[in-house]
Amino acid sequence: MNEARFLNRFLQVAWPSALLVGGWAVWVRANGYTDLVAPMPQSVAADVLTHPGAYLGPVLTTTWTALAGLVAGMLLGGLLAVAVWSSRLLTAVLTPAAVLMRSVPVVAIVPVMIGLFGTGRPAVVAITVVVTFFPAFSLVASGLRAPSASTRDVFTVLGASKPATLTRLLIPYAVPNALVAVRIAAPSTILSAMLAEFLIGKSGLGFMFVDSVSYSHYARAWGTGVVATALAVASFVAATRLERRTLERVS
C-alpha cells in the first residue's frame, strides 16, 4: 500500500523531469548547439551539484523575496476584496483599477516601481506583489459571496453587525478560495521575483543569471533556470499541502 503510493509519487515527479531533461538533450544535439547557445543537461547538472554553495545564497534570497511578495500580495488582494465587498463606490473605483494593474505587462511596471521604491529589494518585492494580488483579490472576492442565502439571513436576523458578519461568516467562507489563490500565485511569484531580479536586482537567482551570462558562464546561467523551475514546483507542492491540511481542519 505504502510502496504503491511511494511509486506513484516517484512517477509523478520522475516522468515530467525525464521528459524535460530528455527533450532538452535531444534538442541541443539535434541542432548541434554549442555551449554558448545551450549547454547540455549534464554540464548544467554538474555545475549545480559541484557548486551548491554558489546557488544557496541566491535561492534563499529569491525564496524570501517571493514569500514576502506572496504574503503582501495576499494581504493586499484580501483587503481589496473586503473593500469591494463593503461599498458599491469602492467596487466601482477598485475593480477596474485592479484589472488594469494586472493587465499591464510586468516589464512596463518596472520603471514605475523603480520610481516608487528605488532599485533595491523593495522594488523587486513590489513587482511580485503586482503578480500575486490579483488572484487573491478575485478569488477572495468571490469567496466572500460563498455563504448560502439562508446562513446570511440567520446572521441578519440574529442582529450581526457588518464587521461580525465579515469575521465570523464571510472571511471563514473565503479561506478555501484564498488557499486556491496561494496555490495559483506561488509558482508565478517565484518566477516573477526572478524576473524582477533579472531586470533590476542586485541579488537572487535573476541577478545570478545576469551575472553568469556577463562572465560567459553559460552552464551556471542555465543552472539558475533549472533551480528556479525546481523552486517554483516546490512552492506549488507546498501550497497544495497547505491547502489540503487547512481544508481538513476547517470544513
Added chain:
Amino acid sequence: MSGAVVDNGRPSRGTDAGHAAVELRGVVKEFPLSRRREPLRALDGVDLTIAHGEFVALLGPSGCGKSTVLRMIAGLEAPTAGSVEVAGGAPAALIERHRLGVAFQDAALLPWATAWDNVALPFRLAGRPVPEERVRALLETVGLEGFARARPKQLSGGMRQRISIARAMALEPDVLLLDEPFGALDAVTRRRLNLELGAVWARLRTTTVLVTHDVAEAVQLADRVVVMTGRPGALAHVEPVSAPRPRGEDFTRGHAFHEVVDRLVALLDDPSDGRR
C-alpha cells in the same frame, strides 16, 4: 407535569401589554419580476395578530406566500403596503436588540464550527460572553449533549436541525420564527422532532410562527393554524387548536386530532370553501 408554567426566567406575557407580539395589518407584498412586466403580487392584504406566548402555524400550498410572511416578520423583506409590527415596533428594532430567533429548512450552520460553537454563535453576535452552562443546557434540550465537539458534516440531517433550533432559542427570543425546519427530514425523524419541539415549547412558551406544509405537524404544535391560499396569497381560514399541553402521542392518536387534520386537508384541497 407543570407544562403551562412560564419558566423561561423572563415574564413573557403581560409586560408588553397593550400591543401584540406580532401584528400584520393590510400587508401587501409585490416582487418586481422584470422592468417591463407587472410585479408579482405574492401577498394581497394579510391581517394577522399573534398574541404573546402564542404558537401560530402557517399552512398552505407551495408558493402561497408563507415564507414571505415569515420573512417580513423577520425583517428580511419589507411590505409593499400595510404594516408589520413585532413587539410593538419594526422588526429591525427587535433585531438590533437580538430578540429574534430563526431556523430554516436547511440548518444553515457554520461548517467549520462545532455544534457547541454553532449554538454559541448568537451570544457572540450579540457581543455577549458565552454562558457555557446555558449552551450545554441548550444542547441537552435538543438531545445532543454528547455531540458538542462534532462538526455539522459529522451529524445527520435531523441532528443539524436540532442544532439550528437550539441556536434559534439561544438568546430566549421574544419571537421564534421557524420556516419548515423539519421539511427536509424523513417522516419518522420529523414526527419525533415535532414531539420533542412540542415538549420544549410547552415549557418555554416563546411566541412562535411555524411555516409548514404538513397539516398534522401544524395541528400538533400550534395554538392556531392559519390556512393560506395562493396567487395572490391571502388568509383563507384560522383554526384554533385548544388541546392542553404538552401534547403527547395520545393527542396525535386521538379522534379530535384526526378530525381537525382531515378538515384542514380538505380545506387545502379546495381552499375556496374556507374563504371568509
